[in-house]
Amino acid sequence: MKNDRQTAVLQIIEETAVETQEQLMQLLAVRGFACTQATVSRDIKELRLLKVLSANGVYKYATADKA
Amino acid sequence: MKNDRQTAVLQIIEETAVETQEQLMQLLAVRGFACTQATVSRDIKELRLLKVLSANGVYKYATADKA
DNA sequence: TGTGAATAAGAATTCAAG
DNA sequence: CTTGAATTCTTATTCACA
Numbered sequence: 001m002k003n004d005r006q007t008a009v010l011q012i013i014e015e016t017a018v019e020t021q022e023q024l025m026q027l028l029a030v031r032g033f034a035c036t037q038a039t040v041s042r043d044i045k046e047l048r049l050l051k052v053l054s055a056n057g058v059y060k061y062a063t064a065d066k067a
Numbered sequence: 068m069k070n071d072r073q074t075a076v077l078q079i080i081e082e083t084a085v086e087t088q089e090q091l092m093q094l095l096a097v098r099g100f101a102c103t104q105a106t107v108s109r110d111i112k113e114l115r116l117l118k119v120l121s122a123n124g125v126y127k128y129a130t131a132d133k134a
Numbered sequence: 135t136g137t138g139a140a141t142a143a144g145a146a147t148t149c150a151a152g
Numbered sequence: 153c154t155t156g157a158a159t160t161c162t163t164a165t166t167c168a169c170a
Contacts, residue, residue, distance in 0.1 A: 002155095020143085021145060022143095022144080035156085036157075037144085038146080038147080038155075038157080039154085039155060040145090042147095048119070050117045050134060051118065052115070052131070053112060059164090064119070087162065087163090089161095089162080102137075102138085103137075103138050104163075105137075105138060105140090105163090105164080105165080106137060107163090108163055108165085109137085109164090109165095111163090118163095
């Protein structure tokens with residue numbers, strides 16, 4: 001279900017420095033939410049996630065309030 | 068000069084809803100800062116700008132504090 | 135160090151279709 | 153309304169060079 005997957009997305013980016021949607025897709029698969037990059041892109045849009053430059057100079061996804 | 072151009076970038080995204088680096092490149096050109104997309108990408112990285120989902124559902128660049 | 139040209143890499147959207 | 157496959161679009165990076 002979409003809602004569960006999006007909740008998982010939020011948990012994942014909290015725990016892990018996710019650099020790409022590909023990576024996020026794989027981490028979702030591990031948790032049992034197999035989907036494609038297109039879906040990840042849509043989830044990110046709906047969740048209004050941002051790709052921010054982290055402290056070590058690498059891009060990673062984050063919630064707006066944490067950016 | 069890089070600094071002037073980056074200052075212009077900040078002004079531009081303040082005034083205009085810039086959706087892509089291509090668009091930003093063109094707006095910079097108008098102000099006399101001709102450069103390529105590669106340079107715009109680097110400026111955005113250095114300025115730590117974010118591509119956020121605006122109120123009307125369109126992506127646009129913004130500063131971290133405004134996101 | 136800063137940049138452009140070209141390319142690779144990444145992400146958004148289109149186009150069915152369930 | 154949600155998704156995947158394919159595509160298009162966008163952006164980051166590489167590589168050469170001033």
